[in-house]
Amino acid sequence: MAAPDDLSVLVGSGVLFVTGKGGVGKTTLSAAIGRLAAGQGKRTLVLEVDNQHPTLPAIFGTPTAYEPVEVERNLSIANIAWAPALEDWVESIVSMRRLVRLIMKNRVVSLFLQVTPGARDLVMLWRTHQLASRYDLVVVDLPASGNAVAMLSVPLTAERLFPSGPIRRCADELLSLYARRDTAAVLVALPEEMVVNETLETSAKLLRDVRGLRVPLILLNRASVPSFTDAERSLLAALEALPIGDPVAADVLAAGRWEESLEAATAEAQTRLKEAGRPVVVLPAVSRRDGARRTTQMLVAALARLAGLRAPPRGAH
Ligand SMILES: Nc1ncnc2c1ncn2[C@@H]1O[C@H](COP(=O)(O)OP(=O)(O)O)[C@@H](O)[C@H]1O
Numbered sequence: 240m241a242a243p244d245d246l247s248v249l250v251g252s253g254v255l256f257v258t259g260k261g262g263v264g265k266t267t268l269s270a271a272i273g274r275l276a277a278g279q280g281k282r283t284l285v286l287e288v289d290n291q292h293p294t295l296p297a298i299f300g301t302p303t304a305y306e307p308v309e310v311e312r313n314l315s316i317a318n319i320a321w322a323p324a325l326e327d328w329v330e331s332i333v334s335m336r337r338l339v340r341l342i343m344k345n346r347v348v349s350l351f352l353q354v355t356p357g358a359r360d361l362v363m364l365w366r367t368h369q370l371a372s373r374y375d376l377v378v379v380d381l382p383a384s385g386n387a388v389a390m391l392s393v394p395l396t397a398e399r400l401f402p403s404g405p406i407r408r409c410a411d412e413l414l415s416l417y418a419r420r421d422t423a424a425v426l427v428a429l430p431e432e433m434v435v436n437e438t439l440e441t442s443a444k445l446l447r448d449v450r451g452l453r454v455p456l457i458l459l460n461r462a463s464v465p466s467f468t469d470a471e472r473s474l475l476a477a478l479e480a481l482p483i484g485d486p487v488a489a490d491v492l493a494a495g496r497w498e499e500s501l502e503a504a505t506a507e508a509q510t511r512l513k514e515a516g517r518p519v520v521v522l523p524a525v526s527r528r529d530g531a532r533r534t535t536q537m538l539v540a541a542l543a544r545l546a547g548l549r550a551p552p553r554g555a556h
């Protein structure tokens with residue numbers, strides 16, 4: 240079980256990268272962490288990265304754009320798109336708007352940037368870093384694990400390939416961002432065997448390929464925590480012993496066994512994830528019917544309780 244101190248990295252970071260397998264709840268948890276931090280008075284930005292189907296708009300009821308928009312007190316959201324990020328990066332190097340347009344119009348240059356491995360990822364990370372100077376906390380909702388590891392490892396590759404020049408300088412800046420004590424990455428998992436396997440692989444790859452970046456926590460989302468009392472357990476055992484003709488009793492038994500199997504899956508996932516040597520934060524499954532906004536708010540409440548913080552009221556402004 241993670242202690243409140245283990246969770247301090249969530250709201251206490253300057254830049255927090257969030258990754259995990261597709262559909263595990265990365266965006267929802269990024270939004271929940273963002274709202275929790277904003278409620279503690281931190282100026283917070285939650286970012287999706289070049290997401291063609293952004294989820295943040297459904298959670299906050301506001302469309303996202305390249306430039307951050309404030310959706311709640313202390314809380315902004317954005318979606319980093321590649322083209323404007325590239326333009327901003329080129330401008331940071333040549334610092335003359337007219338020249339930037341000429342460079343961007345040059346087909347050879349833009350082709351070079353589009354096909355150079357990692358150029359796209361590097362520019363997107365650069366934009367994240369640039370935005371970090373305007374906020375206390377930037378929560379970066381990264382792409383799914385494989386792509387996220389590839390993206391995060393680009394500055395290390397660039398450091399090897401470019402002895403000098405603008406790409407090398409950009410890579411150096413990002414590597415010093417990784418090395419900061421207030422930069423961290425967290426992994427999101429689910430209590431499912433395949434997801435746990437992928438989480439453990441990603442954890443190992445991050446340690447190996449993204450030198451210097453801390454991964455202090457794993458978030459086990461959509462978990463079923465033990466809920467049966469001893470009396471309920473005895474009842475289930477008694478029902479099982481009965482020769483069941485009664486359909487209601489059969490349904491109760493099936494529901495009880497299903498719940499037990501979910502709880503067992505959570506316990507097993509927790510044990511296996513601990514192999515990665517980091518605290519595992521267990522977050523409850525919320526009813527599917529609740530929708531993106533309410534799910535997020537319930538996770539804010541769960542995170543606040545585990546971190547020993549007060550949850551901000553929903554949609555505080
Ligand atoms: N703890 C939870 N309980 C129930 N549903 C959840 C929970 N966390 C996320 N979800 C739901 O799971 C779906 C996928 O979440 P999302 O954050 O979009 O995942 P990802 O960004 O990893 O693809 C969404 O419908 C979201 O509302």
Ligand SMILES: [Mg+2]
Pocket residue numbers: 265266267294380
């Ligand atoms: Mg997402």
